[in-house]
Amino acid sequence: MSLDELIAIVPAAFGGVTWGIFGGALPGISPSITMALLLPLTYGMDPTTAIVMLAATYVGAEYGGSIPAILIRTPGTNAAAATVMDGYAMTEQGRAGEALGISLYSGFVGGLFGLGVVVLLAEPLSTVALAFTPPAYFALGVLGLSVIASLARESLVKGLMAGVLGLMISTVGTDPVTGLSRFTFGSPELLSGIPPILVMVGLFAVGELLAESGERGWHQAAPERARIRFPSPALWRRIALPQAIGSVIGAFEGMMPGGGGAVSSFLAYNEARRWSRRKEEFGRGSPEGIAAPEAANNTVACTTLVPILSLGIPSSNSAAVLLGGFLLHGLIPGPMLFVSHSGVVTGLFAGLLAANIAMLIVGYVLMGPCIWLVSRPRPYLTAFIYALVVSGVYAIETSLFQVGVALAFGLAGYALRYFETPLLPMVLGVILGFMVESNYRRALVLSGGDHATFLQDPVSAAFLTVAALFLVGSIAGHALGARRRRGAELPA
């Protein structure tokens, strides 16, 4: 990597972290929404700069979420929910600055650990994909779709329905084999299909704006004033174990489908409490209770890249938006990414390192503006996010039609929220749909229509087996959970 490239990456990392901290600090704006809002703005950028900026946004948002969690008892992101317990307790004790310092420092430690895991695992895992043929790519797509089963939370059926709806959306446009137009209603704008970015901005950002429009009023939070205080050497030693616990849990959860920051934060909190010598302090302002979840969610922000870079499979909403960033810039994750775009990968790793360092600096400097932003009235925030959506989406292809498509998907996102259906299965369907269909049909053309080709190809057979096991396991898990719930509802 040349010095010029490095010089371009560092501002992108700082910019992404800054954007992420502000976005994460706003309650209701998740890291995925923060990233989705930025996605259109990266369109004109160099691919490496764009990907670094998006990844840095995720890193920044995970820290940003802890600011309102600590100061106003409102987690900015789901992953910061575990930080509320001890973070706000410390604020009530007049130790808000110390809590923010622990959060920032632990996020930095977790981020560096996660980066190490990505560098070590992503490329070796991706070499498997060098042996990929059309059947293997089809099977990989099916494996990616099987993730839906674990993302469906309480209703497997609704999650699967959302996934199929996503697959249907992916069929809009020109047929990959014959070139015929499908579901375009005669519109030339739809011939190239519906870009996943419009689906993501619509479902996540516009859908959230619509969902919160029912809350009318001039709400304004009154947060505490605080100045960050980094941990003393004695405190460093005390929070080292919870940070290690959080980092290890975050590393695994980041790579697992459906894991994500929220799950890892609570797991890390519980484990830190279990291993602590001062269990009684948890929930009453324990520094360990902040260190573990904050290290975990920042580790996740890095390790979520492992399945994306190596196989092109997103494991969470934020990862799906990041994958959307790769696709927007014509980058296909997998082994060829490490060969044909090695500069992007190296740049991403360097950018993540810069982002974690930037988080320490920007997090310290931006504390005042963040407190100011958190205390802005919600109506202003809603209006400016709306303005950002319409301006950003228009910027992709200078098309008002696309702004309309994003708004339409906003309505779809609202409907899915109303029906209590997860959004990510639909996004996965849209992203993986084209890959599944085109490779399925290519494989059949090459085999003369023989479906046995999917089992004769060893990689394909392995992926399909894993996908089947994954689906069966998830269905069994859902059935068991439903039986337990029914059992719990029965009168004693």
Added chain:
Amino acid sequence: MSRDLAFGVAGVVVAAGYYRMAAAIPTSALADAVGPQGLPKAYAVVLAALSLLLVGRSLRTRNADPRPRIPDPESRIPDPRFHLLRALGMLAIGVVYIAVVPWLGYVVALAGLVLAATWYRGGVFNGQIATVAAAGAIVFWLLFVRLLGIPHPPGVWPTLF
């Protein structure tokens, strides 16, 4: 009607409409064994099957427990009718923006969008909000048009002056 039942019925309707459109895709001389209709039809069938499963499950649950469903206070959207109207109103602000921006131009239309969304969400309209909306639109114009070089619609203004 419960939310699951409504979602199931909507799924059946979408699947039927989509299947009909898929069946209407013309066949091509270049078509492979699956054809351009193959997977879309399969998706429609799977969606219909899942939707019917959801409908059946929600009907069975309702018959087993005929008590009226108490709205979940933790639900993201607790009161559907009021909430849907509010959401459609917010969506309409964006639709109006798309309709007027070619004529009013980016800055004026965006200021209108910010003003309308702030008023709609906050229920208050005053000079401060108008000033913030105008200033915000100018900042967005500086960012997108001047700095990033995105040619947002200028509107009819250049032809007037």
